Amino acid sequence: MIPTVNIITLAALCIVSVALPVIGCIIVWRRTGASVISFFIGMAVFLVCFIIAIATSVLGQFLIASPVILTLVLSLRAGLVEEFGRFVAFKWLLKRRTAVSDGFMYGVGHGGMEVLLVLSLSMVSNLVLVFMFNSGGMEALAPYAAPDQIELLAQSMDELAKASPLYLSVGLIERISAMCIHISLSVIVFCAVRQRKWLYFLLAIGLHTLADASTALYVGGYVGVWGIEAILAGVAVCFALIAWRIARGYRLPVEPVEVAAPSI
Numbered sequence: 001m002i003p004t005v006n007i008i009t010l011a012a013l014c015i016v017s018v019a020l021p022v023i024g025c026i027i028v029w030r031r032t033g034a035s036v037i038s039f040f041i042g043m044a045v046f047l048v049c050f051i052i053a054i055a056t057s058v059l060g061q062f063l064i065a066s067p068v069i070l071t072l073v074l075s076l077r078a079g080l081v082e083e084f085g086r087f088v089a090f091k092w093l094l095k096r097r098t099a100v101s102d103g104f105m106y107g108v109g110h111g112g113m114e115v116l117l118v119l120s121l122s123m124v125s126n127l128v129l130v131f132m133f134n135s136g137g138m139e140a141l142a143p144y145a146a147p148d149q150i151e152l153l154a155q156s157m158d159e160l161a162k163a164s165p166l167y168l169s170v171g172l173i174e175r176i177s178a179m180c181i182h183i184s185l186s187v188i189v190f191c192a193v194r195q196r197k198w199l200y201f202l203l204a205i206g207l208h209t210l211a212d213a214s215t216a217l218y219v220g221g222y223v224g225v226w227g228i229e230a231i232l233a234g235v236a237v238c239f240a241l242i243a244w245r246i247a248r249g250y251r252l253p254v255e256p257v258e259v260a261a262p263s264i
Contacts, residue, residue: 021112042109103190
């Protein structure tokens with residue numbers, strides 16, 4: 001049986017993960033007046049990137065055997081795909097938005113969509129499995145799983161039963177760090193596009209790749225769960241400082257004004 005406190009924790013995490021991007025959008029809108037359209041564009045662009053990520057991840061698993069190398073390759077892919085997605089959004093979809101706050105709002109939508117797809121759906125799936133398991137044990141889950149997945153499912157239920165509420169909350173902590181990273185990268189790419197400073201765009205790709213590549217430390221067994229969460233939190237803070245410095249110097253380029261020649 002899965003303890004009641006763990007079920008309550010999963011339900012709370014599901015509610016918080018849905019509320020997080022919505023509350024973030026409302027706060028940014030009220031504090032800065034940024035367009036809500038930027039929020040939804042961010043969500044839409046991440047959804048496209050997410051579909052590409054699933055396809056390339058499946059392909060990568062066929063081609064690369066080492067989990068660590070696969071993580072590093074997929075990190076570079078994430079940096080390229082998502083930053084190019086941001087570039088397209090700011091260059092064409094949000095070309096009339098010139099305030100940094102719109103770049104910030106876009107980041108809330110981009111990161112918020114990741115929270116919904118990665119954490120919220122996972123929590124809903126876990127809750128469904130937990131209720132089925134508590135009502136009829138593994139026999140209740142057997143009809144919905146392939147024979148080779150029964151053992152894995154049983155192991156998952158055992159881990160959920162033994163996990164503490166704090167451990168179950170790791171996913172939310174990670175998504176908050178990731179959302180902060182997405183906001184920072186969105187501000188950097190926004191400034192890159194508006195100021196035509198393409199080194200900022202390359203910087204964003206490099207930073208994104210570095211952030212995702214840090215998870216190879218966990219995949220390779222070099223750090224534990226709390227170790228990698230501390231690293232990601234540190235990365236989020238560093239990226240926020242970089243984005244803040246870049247945003248402080250944000251100035252729109254002055255277009256040359258053509259002066260008509262005096263008539264004779």
